[in-house]
Amino acid sequence: MTPDGLAALVRARELLLMLDYDGTLVPMAPLPHLATPSPEILNALQRLAGTPGRVVAVISGRRLEELQVMLPLTGLYLAGTHGAEWRDPGGRIYRRLDPASFKKMMDILEAMAVECVNGKDGFLIENKGLSLALHYRRAEPAAAVETLNKFHRRILPVINKHGLEVLPGRKVVEIRPRGVNKGIMVQYLCRRYPQAFPLYFGDDRTDEDAFAALEGGWGILVSPAPRPSAATFSLSSPREVYRVLLLLNGNGRPGWQ
Structure with a gap:
């Protein structure tokens, strides 16, 4: 599917636009804090969020607090930690789980990750409170395989005992509470806006839960x-996602930087 073709198919409908962040709205970066949106992306999202007949949601594995810094916008949903916490368009914050109840367990998993990495270059350990991510985007392949195998063996008894699950992603392994996934957030939004045609844009394994949960809509x-993939169509890059957003805003000339 081309961006122009996709936009032409849905432009006249009421839309529920749901988008992943890393690798979808913004290109992947060597380190998470470097994946920042351009002013053009921010402007396109803000315009869509203020347009009648458009509901916009960004659903990410990042913490909600981090998303609010990356996307300082109004009038849209921001869902963090795979939908375990979110802010609605009015600014109210909701949480499916209490981070305090998981703090001790995530601290234990973080200590295990530190032990397995053992100071090797190219790894990043991210304790998100409700989940823990071990990034290895910049690690040497042999070191990544050795470290990940050791990490999996180390944490297996813990995750089985405490109802957690391991989810592989793009150069990242994440441990999160079982049953927390982007699909649950997608189902919530689809039920809340039944008149809108749902579109979900995503690039990673975590987005497959969202594609599968769509009720009568399209995964991209x-x-x-x-x-x-369970997606209906595909686009090649965040650049093409941006093109779709521009076209839905009535502007066909991209200003990608």
């Missing part, structure tokens, strides 16, 4: 190469 896989 953002990937430079074809791969098995």
Whole structure:
């Protein structure tokens, strides 16, 4: 699917636009804090969020607090930690789980990750309170395999005992409470806006839960190469996602930087 073709198919409808952040709205970066949106992306999202007949939601594995810094916008949903916490368009914050009840367990997992990495270069450990991510985007491949195997063996008894799950992503492994996924947030939004046609844009394994949860809508896989997915269509890059947003705003000339 081309951006122009996708926009032409849905432009006249009421839309529920749901988007992942990393690798979808913004290109992947070597470190999470470097994946910042351009002013053009922010402007496109803000315009859509203020347009009648458009509901906009960003659903990410990042913490809600972090999303609010990255996307200082109004009038849209921001859902963090795979939908375990979110802010509605009016600014109210909701949480499916109490971070305090998971703090001790995530601290234990963080200590295990530190032990397994053992000072090797190219790894980043991110304790998100409700989940823990071990990034290895900049690690040497052999070191990544060795460290991840050791980490999996180390945490297996813990995750089985406490109802957690391990989710592989793009150069990241994440441990989160079982049953927390982006699909639950998608279902909530689809029920809340039944008159709107839902679109979900995502690039990662975590987005497959969202694609599968769509009720009568389309999943859009953002990937430079074809791969098995529950998505309906695909776009090749965040650049093409931005093009769709521009077209839905009535502006066909991209200003990507």
